[in-house]
Amino acid sequence: MELDIKLLCCEYVFVRTTLDLPDDLFRQAKIRAALEGATLKEMLTRYIESGLREPIRPPGEPNRRSALPVLRKRGSEVIPDLTPELQARLEEEEDLAKHHRSTGR
Numbered sequence: 001m002e003l004d005i006k007l008l009c010c011e012y013v014f015v016r017t018t019l020d021l022p023d024d025l026f027r028q029a030k031i032r033a034a035l036e037g038a039t040l041k042e043m044l045t046r047y048i049e050s051g052l053r054e055p056i057r058p059p060g061e062p063n064r065r066s067a068l069p070v071l072r073k074r075g076s077e078v079i080p081d082l083t084p085e086l087q088a089r090l091e092e093e094e095d096l097a098k099h100h101r102s103t104g105r
Contacts, residue, residue, distance in 0.1 A: 021029070033043040 029044065030040055033040045036043055038046075
């Protein structure tokens with residue numbers, strides 16, 4: 001009977017450990033925890049539990065596909081890479097078109 005009591009007592013024992021994290025990663029984790037309104041301990045516990053629930057994949061197996069929607073290309077037109085220059089040009093063209101519509105030109 002004494003053994004059973006010791007097992008029940010040990011069920012809720014927490015283990016204290018030390019993690020050696022790079023400074024940048026530690027700062028990012030602290031910021032994320034603050035944004036979530038949680039302590040660093042609470043957030044890391046959730047993240048570790050979530051990761052441990054994931055099935056173990058054999059090495060070299062590709063990641064699962066994202067649950068994000070896939071946007072398919074329409075037609076045969078090639079979709080260009082969106083460079084900062086192209087984005088600026090497209091925004092300028094859009095602004096000019098809005099301006100012409102608002103002034104009636």
